[in-house]
Amino acid sequence: xxxxxxxxxxxxxxxxxxxxxxxxxxxxxxxxxxxxxxxxxxxxxxxxxxxxxxxxxxxxxxxxxxxxxxxxxxxxxxxxxxxxxxxxxxxxxxxxxxxxxxxxxxxxxxxxxxxxxxxxxxxxxxxxxxxxxxxxxxxxxxxxxxxxxxxxxxxxxxxxxxxxxxxxxxxxxxxxxxxxxxxxxxxxxxxxxxxxxxxxxxxxxxxxxxxxxxxxxxxxxxxxxxxxxxxxxxxxxxxxxxxxxxxxxxxxxxxxxxxxxxxxxxxxxxxxxxxxxxxxxxxxxxxxxxxxxxxxxxxxxxxxxxxxxxxxxxxxxxxxxxxxxxxxxxxxxxxxxxxxxxxxxxxxxxxxxxxxxxxxxxxxxxxxxxxxxxxxxxxxxxxxxxxxx
Ligand code: RFL
Ligand code: PHB
Numbered sequence: 001x002x003x004x005x006x007x008x009x010x011x012x013x014x015x016x017x018x019x020x021x022x023x024x025x026x027x028x029x030x031x032x033x034x035x036x037x038x039x040x041x042x043x044x045x046x047x048x049x050x051x052x053x054x055x056x057x058x059x060x061x062x063x064x065x066x067x068x069x070x071x072x073x074x075x076x077x078x079x080x081x082x083x084x085x086x087x088x089x090x091x092x093x094x095x096x097x098x099x100x101x102x103x104x105x106x107x108x109x110x111x112x113x114x115x116x117x118x119x120x121x122x123x124x125x126x127x128x129x130x131x132x133x134x135x136x137x138x139x140x141x142x143x144x145x146x147x148x149x150x151x152x153x154x155x156x157x158x159x160x161x162x163x164x165x166x167x168x169x170x171x172x173x174x175x176x177x178x179x180x181x182x183x184x185x186x187x188x189x190x191x192x193x194x195x196x197x198x199x200x201x202x203x204x205x206x207x208x209x210x211x212x213x214x215x216x217x218x219x220x221x222x223x224x225x226x227x228x229x230x231x232x233x234x235x236x237x238x239x240x241x242x243x244x245x246x247x248x249x250x251x252x253x254x255x256x257x258x259x260x261x262x263x264x265x266x267x268x269x270x271x272x273x274x275x276x277x278x279x280x281x282x283x284x285x286x287x288x289x290x291x292x293x294x295x296x297x298x299x300x301x302x303x304x305x306x307x308x309x310x311x312x313x314x315x316x317x318x319x320x321x322x323x324x325x326x327x328x329x330x331x332x333x334x335x336x337x338x339x340x341x342x343x344x345x346x347x348x349x350x351x352x353x354x355x356x357x358x359x360x361x362x363x364x365x366x367x368x369x370x371x372x373x374x375x376x377x378x379x380x381x382x383x384x385x386x387x388x389x
Contacts, residue, residue, distance in 0.1 A: 001029065001147060001148070001149045001150070002149070002150045002151070003027050003028055003029045003118070003149060003150075003151050004021075004026050004027045004028060004151060004152050004153070004316075005017070005021060005026060005027070005028040005029075005151060005152065005153050005154075005155055005312065006028070006029055006031070006128075006136075006137075006138045006149050006151040006153075006154045006155070007028050007029065007030045007031070007154075007155045007157055008030075008031050008126060008128070008138065008154065008155065008156055008157060008158045008162065008163070008164055009030075009031075009032065009033075009156070009157035009158035009159060009162060009164075009284075009286070010030050010031075010032035010036075010039055010105075010109075010119055010121070010157075011039070011105070011157060011158075011159055011284065011285070011301070012101060012104055012105060012108065012284070012298055012301050012302065013155075013157035013283045013284030013285075013286075013301040013302075013304065013305055014030050014032075014155065014157035014158075014283075014284075015030070015105065015108035015109065015111075015112060016055075016056070016059060016108060016301075016302060016305045017155055017157060017283065017305045017308060017309060018030050018108075018112055018117055018119075019059050019060070019061060019108055019111050019112065019115070019117075020059055020305065020309040021309060021312065022111075022112075022115045022117055023059065023060065024309075024313050024316070024317070026312060026313070026316055028117065028118075028155075029118040029119075029120065029149055029151075030112070030117070030118065030119045030120070031120050031123045031126060031138065031140055031149075032119065032120065032121040032122070032123065033121075033122070033123060033124065033126070033158070034121065034122070035121055035122050036109070036119070036121045039105060039109075039121070040102065040105060040106055040109060041102070042101075042102065042105075043100070043101075043102055043186070043188055043219075043261050043263070044100075044101040044102070044297075044298070045100070045101040045292070045295065045297060045298040046098055046099070046100050046101070046211050046212070046213060046219060046295070047096050047097075047098060047198070047211075047295035047299075048065075048069070048096060048097040048098075048099055048104075048298070048299065049096060049299045049385060049386030050094050050095070050096070050097070050385060050386065051299070051302075051303065051306075051386050051388070051389055052298070052299050052302045052303075052386070053065065053069070053097050053099075055302055055305075055306055056104065056107075056302075059111075060111060061104075061107040061108055061110075061111050063107075064103065064107055065097070065099050065103070065104070065107065068099065068103070068214070069097040069098060069099035070097065070098040070099070070212075070214070070215075071095050071096075071097055071098075072088070072095050072096055072097070072098055072197050072198065073087070073088055073089035073090075073095040073197075074086055074087045074088045074089065074090075074095070074197055075088070075197045075198040075199070075200065075384075076195065076197055076198070076199045076200070077199075077200050077201075077202065077349070077367065077370075077371075078199055078200070078201040078202070078203075078246065078247050078250065079201070079202040079203070079364070079367050080364070080367075081247045081248065082247065083199065083247055083250065084371045085197075086377055086380060086381055086384070087377075087381070088381045088384060088385055091374075091377055091378045091381035091382065092378070092381045092382050092385050094385045095385065096295075096384070096385055096386075098198075098211075098212060098213070100213045101298050104298070120140075120142060122142060122143075123140040123141065123142045124140065124141050124142070125139070125140060125141040125146070126138065126139070126140045126158075126163050127139045127140070127163070128154055128156075128163070128164065128167050128280065129167075131154070131167065131277055131278035131279050131280045132278040132279075133278075133279075134152070134279075135150055135151075136151060136152075136153070136154050136278070136279045136280070137149060137150050137151065138151065138154060152279070153279050153280075153281065153312065154279060154280045154281070155281050155283060155308065156280055156281065156282040156283065156286045156287075157282075157283050157284055157286060157301075158286050159284070159285040159286055160270070160285045160286065160289050162286050164280060164282055164286050165272055165282060165286055165287065167277070167280055168272075168274075168277040168280070168282075169277070172274070172277060173272055173273070173274075173277075174272070174273045175270065175271070175272050175273075176269075176270065176271045176272075176273070177268070177269065177270045177271075178268070178269040178270075178343070179226075179266070179267075179268050180226075180266075180267040180268065180269075180291060180346060180350070181226055181352065181353055181354070182206070182223050182224060182225060182226055182267060182350060182351075182353075183223075183224050183225070183226050183228060183264050183265055183266045183267055184209075184221045184222070184223060184224065184264065184265050184267065184292065185221065185222050185223075185224040185228060185230070185233060185238065185262070185263075185264050186219065186220065186221045186261075186262070186263055186264075186265065187219070187220050187221075187235070187238055187259045187261070187262050188213070188217065188218070188219050188259065188260050188261040188262075189217075189218050189220070189256070189257050189258065189259050189260060190216060190217055190218075190257060190258075190260060191216070191217075191218050191255045191256060191257040192215060192216055192218065192255055193210065193211075193212035193215070193217075193218045194210050194218070194246075194250060194253060194254045194255070195210055195250070198210065198211050198212070199246075199250070200293075200345075200349055201245050201246060201349075202348070202349045202350075202363065202367065203244075203245040203246075203351070204351065204360075205241070205244055205245050205351070206222060206223035206224070206245065206350065206351045207221075207222070207223035207245075207293075207349050207350040207351065208220070208221065208222045208223070208242055208245040208246065209221040209222075210246075210250075218255075220238075220242055221292075222238070222241055222242055222245065223350055223351065224264065226266060228264055229264070230262055230263060230264055233262065235256070235258060235259050235262075238259070238262070239254070239256040242254070265292065267291040267292070267293075267346065268289050268291065269289065269290060269291060269339055269342065269343055270288060270289040271287070271288045271332070271335060271336065271339060272286075272287050272288065273328065273332060274328040274332075275287045275304070275327065275328040275331050275332065276324075276327050276328045281308055281324075281327055283301065283304035283305055283308055283331075284297075284300065284301030284304055284305070285297065285301065287304070287331070287335075288300060288335050288339065290338055290339055290342035290343075291342050291343070291345075291346045292342075293342055293345040293346040293349060293350075294338065294341045294342035294344075294345045294346075294383070294384065295384070296338040296341065296342050299338075299386055300334070300335060300338050303331070303334055303389055304331050304335075306389050307323070307327055307330045307331050307389075308327060310323060311323035311324040311326075311327050312324070334387060334389070337383070337387055338383075338387070341383040341384075347363075348363060348366055348367065348370075349363075
């Protein structure tokens, strides 16, 4: 098989790249390890930056997003029994859009099918090679058959546990990592959300987040131990713990119901540099992970794809490779700022087992400062709505 771009992974990064290339008449093949059904049922992110919304709309997949996405002009932070609001629009002129990653993936899959683009799912033993030549290749096995795709470039969009990153030699790749001593236990429930906007909760029992997907679908998270197991959390135990972390009036108005999804995600910060090697380009979680507190992971995957699609277009249309050469540098400038912000939001809002009384006082002082200084809230707001591409 031969194509222009071989894309590994059909998460938001891989699918969006496929769609943007298709609009420019550049051909691609997408390889996915899991089944299509599995990819379409994963519950993940919920907050889209305006830059992400604009790019998705420009890519022709904005119809449902414009119709069903909820624009939020602010969010709240609860601490010491109080709820205080960050006025995103008042601080920056922009808001964010609540629209599930599951929906984004569904819209992009539909567009892929409508375009007749190749998406081969349930592949295994993906192997990439000849990266330093003009004819790199990807090999994979499907239903016992091994195939080789010859291509011009490879996009490694296969997430944190993918194979692409490991194709960069050890002496070239540098990895930066921080693990946090806790995870998030998340629940999705068909109940009306407890607030009109998201509520991030700092509490001595641990962090909590009240989010949503629509006016009848809520998404809640609570900080849990890193070695926690989902089986130990009945719905009742989850709701009791969440209620205990909310300000009293908010806890009383919480509507509970049976969970339709419950899972635990570890929290991690991670960056791999460089994001390119020969004709391989990494994008999204394959190259970097942020803890979800800043709502940046999906948005970063989208901004990488913005840089990569632009660079590939310049290669094919103008025979100009300057942007391909600068790809890693261009992405990493924005990636590190989102890493900083996500680390900071995580440090501000979680309970750190080792922090001690001093650490807790510092968190309280920082929260107090945040709501008494316009400069501090503007700084938070401009990072939350997303720095420019
Ligand atoms: P994905 O979505 O992980 O997709 C990678 C795809 O590659 C496939 N794959 C392979 N395919 C072929 N061969 C192989 N060897 C392969 N290995 C893996 C996988 O099956 C998968 O389909 O990465 P991508 O596209 O880079 O997208 C990144 C986002 O998914 C991720 O950053 C966000 O979900 C992070 N995130 C959030 N981001 C936000 O911007 N806003 C949020 O509000 C937000 N909330 C969250 C989140 C992530 C969470 N979890 C579960 C970690 C909340 C949570 C709880
Ligand atoms: C979500 O709705 O899943 C969500 C929202 C905000 C975050 C993280 C996750 O910071």
